[in-house]
Amino acid sequence: MxxxxxxxxxxxxxxxxxxxxxxxxxxxxxxxxxxxxxxxxxxxxxxxxxxxxxxxxxxxxxxxxxxxxxxxxxxxxxxxxxxxxxxxxxxxxxxxxxxxxxxxxxxxxxxxxxxxISPLQAMSIGTAGYTAMLCILALEKNGITPKDGKVLVTGATGGVGSFAVKLLSLMGYSVVASTGSSEQHDYLTNLGATEIIDRAELSAPGKPLMKEQWAAAVDSVGSHTLANVCASIKYGGAVAACGLAQGMDLPASVAPFILRGVSLLGIDSVMRPRADRIAAWKKLAELLPATExxxxxxxxxxxxxxxxxxxxxxxxxxxxxxxxxxx
Known part of the structure; x- marks a missing residue:
């Protein structure tokens, strides 16, 4: 038993x-x-x-x-x-x-x-860190590099978001964290965020195209937030989408994709091929010592x-x- x-x-x-x-x-x-x-x-x-x-x-x-x-x-x-x-x-x-x-x-x-990595450290990373790394590897495969500009992370105080902020920072990216928790600004700054915005800026219905602000994004929120993120990505940028905390819907237009060449990258962590899993965990092992x-x-x-x-x-x-x- x-x-x-x-x-x-x-x-x-x-x-x-x-x-x-x-x-x-x-x-x-x-x-x-x-x-x-x-x-x-x-x-x-x-x-x-x-x-x-x-x-x-x-x-x-x-x-x-x-x-x-x-x-x-x-x-x-x-x-x-x-x-x-x-x-x-x-x-x-x-x-x-x-x-x-x-x-x-x-x-x-x-x-x-x-x-x-110890068993404890592996689960400190867990599916959240593993998913965040899959997102970042997908962005890099799509040509995104630190010199391209700021990378937005939505749902930044959640499991995936926290790791995305930390990992992107460790890899040399300038990270903008979106959160509804004003009391967590110090937490996000300590993880490596260089700028913090209120999630309310992205969570309401927006325009098909908005001001170009970020080179790329990691989104775990979905719905209006993901639509607004896509509408605010710079020309040729990419968004890795991995969650639906706000909703499963995507009330967006094709404008960012056909007028700015933005790529929307769907990230599935459940049925991912073994080679991708091994690559993600290898990178995590390199970046995240126990102290992190x-x-x-x-x-x-x-x-x-x-x-x-x-x-x-x-x-x-x-x-x-x-x-x-x-x-």
């Missing part, structure tokens, strides 16, 4: 509890991992609270990522004792996830933990995850939440 978070839905309604289950209750997979750390992402918070239909089958262990040590393997790629990590692939939605002391998954969903993690991550227990999920959805959590599943 081992400890986990479990989400149930039956005639009594939707509920999440911290409980114990047997390995036989796990999903199918050819690698059994002793989980050391997981995280609390926006999608995890939706799953735990039931605020959105994230979970596809019940009961379910939430948790879209984890780090740990291989306990049993039927794969030639991983052996007992290997340190591994996982992000996405429907884990925590339709396959038992990482907010548990054990997880059984398919070997091709795992990648080896980079040697310079301490200002972003808070470590909590499994039991605390339920309350923390509501706080995250209410915007009461800044930065990253790491879950020590063995605490």
């Amino acid at each position: 081992f400890k986990c978070l479990q989400v149930d839905k039956d005639e009594h309604g939707y509920r999440t509890s911290c409980t114990q289950i047997d390995e036989d209750n796990l999903s199918q997979g050819n690698v059994l991992v002793k989980v050391l750390y997981s995280t609390l992402n926006y999608k995890d918070a939706l799953a735990i609270t039931g605020k959105a239909p994230v979970i596809r089958s019940f009961p379910m262990i939430p948790g879209i990522d984890f780090s740990g040590i291989v306990e049993h393997s039927e794969s030639n790629e991983f052996k007992v004792g290997d340190k591994v990590l996982l992000n996405g692939f429907g884990v925590g939605e339709k396959h038992m996830g990482g907010l548990a002391q054990k997880a059984k998954v398919n070997s091709d969903w795992l990648i080896a933990l980079p040697e310079s 993690m301490q200002s972003i991550a808070e470590v909590i227990s499994l039991e605390q995850s339920i309350e923390a999920a509501s706080k995250l959805l209410n915007g009461d959590i800044t930065g990253r939440v790491v879950v020590d599943v063995n605490r």
Whole structure:
């Protein structure tokens, strides 16, 4: 038996509890991992609270990522004792996830933990940092460099946004952070933001084309914010879109794309090919020593995850939440 978070839905309604289950209750997979750390992402918070239909089958262990040590393997790629990590692939939605002391998954969903990153540091980065790095690599693949000008980050105090600000700064970019949290200006400045704007400047309906301000952007907000960002990107610039905190809609026009040559780059972190995952984590390992993690991550227990999920959805959590599943 081992400890986990479990989400149930039956005639009594939707509920999440911290409980114990047997390995036989796990999903199918050819690698059994002793989980050391997981995280609390926006999608995890939706799953735990039931605020959105994230979970596809019940009961379910939430948790879209984890780090740990291989306990049993039927794969030639991983052996007992290997340190591994996982992000996405429907884990925590339709396959038992990482907010548990054990997880059984398919070997091709795992990648080896980079040697310079500990399991705790890996989940301090988590899907949020991994997604932020995918965004930045996509911008660079599209030709964006630090000399091109300022890069905007929306939702800057969230998990993805915090990492985008930090990583862009470490890579030499001048970063403009957009946030609705005036009390978090020092936090964003410490991460590396050189300028901070109020999210209200971007969240209301805008014009098809607006003043050219930024060379590129990382957007985790969507809706009117993403439309206004696209309308304000300089000629030939690019926007990496990875979230929908404001909404799934995109009330925009084609004007920025056909008149300014702006590129809108969709970033999926869930089903990303392994080569892209390895490249992103390699870059993260190079850029983020342990000292960089301490200002972003808070470590909590499994039991605390339920309350923390509501706080995250209410915007009461800044930065990253790491879950020590063995605490």
